[in-house]
Amino acid sequence: MSQVSVVRSALLVAVITLSGLPQPGAAAESNKDPMADNDAAFMNTYSSQYKLAWGDGAIPAKYKQLSGITLSVAIRCEPCLEHHITMAVRAKAGRSEVIEAMRLGLVAGGSPGLTVMQEGYATLDSLLPPGKT
Numbered sequence: 001m002s003q004v005s006v007v008r009s010a011l012l013v014a015v016i017t018l019s020g021l022p023q024p025g026a027a028a029e030s031n032k033d034p035m036a037d038n039d040a041a042f043m044n045t046y047s048s049q050y051k052l053a054w055g056d057g058a059i060p061a062k063y064k065q066l067s068g069i070t071l072s073v074a075i076r077c078e079p080c081l082e083h084h085i086t087m088a089v090r091a092k093a094g095r096s097e098v099i100e101a102m103r104l105g106l107v108a109g110g111s112p113g114l115t116v117m118q119e120g121y122a123t124l125d126s127l128l129p130p131g132k133t
Helices: 003-019 034-038 040-054 061-075 078-090 095-109 111-127
Strands: none
Touching: 034 040, 040 061, 061 078, 061 095, 061 111, 078 095, 078 111, 095 111
8 A cells, every 4th residue: 555545544534533424343442543642633623624614515515525526536545435425425416426426537537547436336336226316
């Protein structure tokens, strides 16, 4: 795993932890966030900004999460893509909307995003099986 991937994964774990999303299959000890433990003041500020940025506003949260899907494919961040697909579905995005958002990321980021999209489809299939909109 590259250093960039490790940093992306650590940031995503911090965001998921701060957003209150459950981390499936994680033991109590592994739920500890070293970033929040070592820099609580900064992470509290970051968490507030994150919630403000990704929550409903002039742009509804659903569309922000669809944008997150596009960006995740473009930058090839699988954990980010899984998170944004989950959040988009929770915000009532349909299967076709998620697929279209992934397509935009592929067009913007090029063919290296194909492997990330495969993981995105697996996540999407687990949340909204084919045949559901």
